[in-house]
Amino acid sequence: MNARIRVLLVEDDLRVARVNRDLLERDPDVHVVGSAATCAQGDALAQALKPDLILLDVHLPDGSGLGLLRHWRAHGLTTDVALITAADDEASVRLALAHGAFDYLIKPFTGARLQELLARHRTRRLPGPSAARLDQGRLDRLLGHGAAPPAALPRGIDPNTLERVVLALGAAQHAVTAEEIGEQVGLSRVTAWRYLEHLVRSEQATLEHQYGNAGRPVKLYRARTP
Known part of the structure; x- marks a missing residue:
């Protein structure tokens, strides 16, 4: 199960704050613990x-x-901070990143993009206090470094969608189905399956089969650990 994410919203438009809360809490592991309308x-x-x-x-x-x-x-x-704002000027974006914001969403944004933000946050979460040191692979994920992209992607594989699938899969705490990834990323089950199969072929994910009492086995995918 994914670790629970406790979110604070700082948004002065109450209608927008309600919409964002509803979008966030569609994920059962996300809980909005507070909402503020001012800097103070x-x-x-x-x-x-x-x-x-x-x-x-x-x-x-x-x-x-x-x-x-x-x-x-x-x-x-x-604390991880992401900007969700109508401020779309380059100066604001640069200042936000310079002061340590890990993501920046320009209003209006899609639910899928918000889910991508949550997935990125999950990959960045540090181990508990008992883990005093990080290995390079964990640190690279924390810093947002992924595997080097292939020279060319197969036809029908969009790099931006692939990145979203990789982030969602990497954030999963257990093996997941194509349907589960599709729900997180905003893709149909068949489309999510196609991207997951590509990750298996490129050795970025592993495939497991879960056999039930009857019918075809369920395909489960897991991010390959470095």
Whole structure:
């Protein structure tokens, strides 16, 4: 089972905040623990609730979300923060990334893109405090480094969709079916199966068969560990 993700929303538009909450909590392992409409509220809730993930707007009534992000980093808050905002200028994006935002979604965005953000957060989650050291493979995943892309992808395999499938598969804590990956990424079962089979052929995933009492065996996929 995936570890539970506790999310704090910092969004001054209450309607947008409700929509984002509904989208997030379609994932049973995601729980929105708080919602703030200002920088001051967001700062107080971040300190009190200690969420795993903060989704932050830029334009807030009492200041800029970018300023709040800078404040958090200056005071040692290392929580994953992603910007979800209508601010689409390059300067805002650069500042967000410079201050440690790990993702940036421009409104309006798709549910699939939000699921990709969650998948990226899952791959970045550090081990518990008992694991004081990281191996290079785990650190590379934390930093967002994947395997080098192949020189050419087969016909019908889109690189952006493939990346989303890889992220979703890597975030899974157990072997999953094509239907489960399709639901996470926003693909049909058949399309998800095609991408998963490509990952098996390229040795980025392993295939297992689960045999039941009757009928055809269920195909289960698991990300290949380095």
